[in-house]
Amino acid sequence: MSKGTILITGASSGLGAEMARQFADLGYDLAITARRTERLDELAAEITAKHADRRVITKALDVTDDxxxxxxxxxxxxxxxxxxxxxxxxxLGKGAPLGKGRYDANKATAMTNFVAALAQTEAAMEIFRAQKSGHLVMISSVSAMRGMRSAITTYAATKAGVAALAEGLINENVKAKGIDVSIIYPGYIRSEMNDKVEQKTKFMVDTETGVRSMVAAIEKRKQKALVPSWPWVPLGFALKNAPMSVVRKLF
Known part of the structure; x- marks a missing residue:
């Protein structure tokens, strides 16, 4: 018997694909979406081969297409x-320092990470409000805690933006209408987005380990969670509250 139904966007690789695997292990039926349908089909086949009773729907989706x-x-x-x-x-994780001639990269990140997230939030909340139930999960980033420098300035800003969208719903008290909202702030978790970063990066954990901490927080329906909790809970506090001169040395 299914534990419930989950739709995951950006599920063709990385954190999205691993979340699909782990939620299937927990007994959920899944809808996985991405632009690369061949990868979705491979993931669906992998999941159903392991869990014959799981239902997996695949949908081609470019989230920038409202x-x-x-x-x-x-x-x-x-x-x-x-x-x-x-x-x-x-x-998206691409970007460049502001004013360096790569507005195209920064705009692409802003459109995918924030504007497209707004569309997804609208679409999900329409369904949840009609059902009078649901759980909206927004994947943000620890970089959302503070303005970041250089190539991740725009990325961090978009992740702060999506966290603010979700927090606005929490402030609206949609929980009283049967709708839970969770903001997940992943730390350094290995994924396709950062596969060119050397493994010696401090505090980096493998995809399965990192996603396990994300799934645990989502299952608990936490409103806000920095994951993995160690070292990101204390580091997140420092990132949010330390003087910028200290933040520059830490991140």
């Missing part, structure tokens, strides 16, 4: 009959 976002979310809700959780995970 019309497609609303259509796909509604299709998934209709096919499942109910949609219990939406994990807004799709994102």
């Amino acid at each position: 019309e497609s976002v609303f259509r796909v979310f509604k299709e998934v809700a209709a096919e499942f009959g109910t949609l219990d959780r939406v994990i807004i995970n799709a994102g």
